Amino acid sequence: MTPGRPEYVEVVAVRDDRSAPAGQTTVVRLLGLLPAHWPCRPEVRADRIRLRIALDAATDPHTVSSAVSSALADSGLRGWSRDRDWPPSVGAGLRPSPAPVRAAPHAPGSPPPASA
Secondary structure, three states, rough: OOOOOOOOEEEEEEEOOOOOOOOOHHHHHHHHHHHOOOEEEEEEOOOOOEEEOOOEOOEEOOOHHHHHHHHHOOOOOOOEEOOOOOOOOOOOOOEEEEEOOOOOOOOOOOOOOOOO
């Protein structure tokens, strides 16, 4: 990764039509329409799907956005769309995310290190 570039992006889709299949079914269809080599962590609810898609040298946020938009246009995902209100500061349902912060390990039985 290049400095300052996010390691993954988050994409949110929401169910607009109550007659559309629930998130548990839709996430399988959605992932099947995205490139198989993309590492992805889905979080699924009946009316909302959040995907955290890892980036690499050949995959940037624009590529992810285009692929997800194309997948959601598929007739098998009718009734689902990008969340237009998420995230409020970026829009279009795509948010670059920084690498997660991991706590330093400490020895069992000893107190955790003090926070800065």
